[in-house]
Amino acid sequence: MFVVVASCFLVMLYKLMSFWFIEVLVVLFCIGGIEGLQTCLVTLLSCFRCFKGFAESFIKVPFFGAVSHLTLAVCPFCIAFAVVWAVYRTISFAWIGQDILGIALIITVLQIxxxxxxxxxxxxxxxxxxxxxxxxxxxxxxxxxxxxxxxxxxxxxxxxxxxxxxxxxxxxxxxxxxxxxxxxxxxxxxxxxxxxxxxxxxxxxxxxxxxxxxxxxxxxxxxxxxxxxxxxxxxxxxxxxxxxxxxxxxxxxxxxxxxxxxxxxxxxxxxxxxxxxxxxxxxxxxx
Structure with a gap:
């Protein structure tokens, strides 16, 4: 099943390889990178005593349910980081931002x-x-x-x-x-x-x-x-x-x-x- 799904996806990438299709993948990557970076930052900051109270206090957000104050504080930074990378991803040192988002996404996947x-x-x-x-x-x-x-x-x-x-x-x-x-x-x-x-x-x-x-x-x-x-x-x-x-x-x-x-x-x-x-x-x- 894994091979069939992965093969179909790869063939679709190969056949539809174009500028607009890459743009769609960039958007999906940014969404996953934002989630991964947010999860990693919240986990890391929760280890510090000064942030522990924010990590353990929650607020109810529509469509998302209970969300910690620390998550709400970190989320704008993660979104801004991903957007800046997407806009400037063609410059020479954009690989740094791509690797940071990618590593955070990989860590989150391995946790789940x-x-x-x-x-x-x-x-x-x-x-x-x-x-x-x-x-x-x-x-x-x-x-x-x-x-x-x-x-x-x-x-x-x-x-x-x-x-x-x-x-x-x-x-x-x-x-x-x-x-x-x-x-x-x-x-x-x-x-x-x-x-x-x-x-x-x-x-x-x-x-x-x-x-x-x-x-x-x-x-x-x-x-x-x-x-x-x-x-x-x-x-x-x-x-x-x-x-x-x-x-x-x-x-x-x-x-x-x-x-x-x-x-x-x-x-x-x-x-x-x-x-x-x-x-x-x-x-x-x-x-």
Whole structure:
């Protein structure tokens, strides 16, 4: 289902790639970025004692229900930030604003969406793995060009590409340009990384002995190999999930099997815990 929906969306992007369609995506990105930036700022400011009272006091807003005073105070700044980026997104340093909005959106998605167990995570990442390879490499046979790369670069729209990616200027590149990574290459493996962190919390495992450090390290290595392959292929676009998925998923499954947790991770997704509402009484021995 994930592959079908994502493929239909990507083909629609490819066929309708034009200036007005990119503008629609920019509006949608700004809406998501505003929500993500607001959530991150409210969470961050709530940690400070001087803002805690504003975060815990609420006011009823039409159509939105109860909203904290801190959220109302932060919201205008988030809207202004997104609007300024949208207006000036073609200037040289606009990538900073795009990355801030994108990172905030990614963090919010990872807070909301959760992988229940390793089985679901394996199916999801497996489908994304095949999807990424198909639309970067195999799609050239049908469309005579890589659909994923055309959509990412925005070659047909007259702009720098869709905003649903993080970008940073290339260092020591005489032709300029940006190194980019799509949101899917972060969010989908990130769901597995977030799952590993939740499992460590539930098992009360120290950070050094848990799965989270290994999952983060594996993701970093997969990303490093992606950029090595990118440089070896003379800058031709590479499907990041081709390298990231085997590293993250392979490390998680291998480590789970070695520690004897694979069955629990695969099915339950959390350790067995006694119900806190049921207190077992010791059996009395009869003489």
């Amino acid at each position: 969406v959760r992988v229940p167990n390793l089985k679901v995570g394996t199916v999801l990442l497996g489908c994304a793995f095949l999807y990424d390879i198909f639309w970067v490499f195999v799609s050239k046979w049908w469309f005579h060009e890589s659909v994923m790369i055309v959509v990412a670069r925005g070659d047909r729209s007259g702009e720098d590409g869709i905003p649903m990616l993080l970008k940073i200027p290339r260092m020591y590149d005489p032709w300029g340009g940006y190194s980019v990574i799509g949101f899917g290459d972060i969010i989908l493996p990130g769901l597995l990384v977030a799952f590993s962190l939740r499992y460590d919390w539930l098992t009360k495992t120290p950070l050094r002995a848990g799965y989270f450090i290994w999952a983060m390290t594996a993701y970093g290595l997969g990303l490093l190999v992606t950029y090595v392959a990118l440089n070896m292929m003379d800058g031709h676009g590479q499907p990041a999930l081709l390298y990231i998925v085997p590293f993250t998923l392979g490390t998680f499954i291998t480590l789970g099997k070695k520690r004897g947790d694979l069955k629990t991770l695969w099915t339950r997704g959390e350790p067995e815990r006694p119900c806190p509402h049921v207190q077992l009484q010791p059996l009395e021995q009869k003489d």
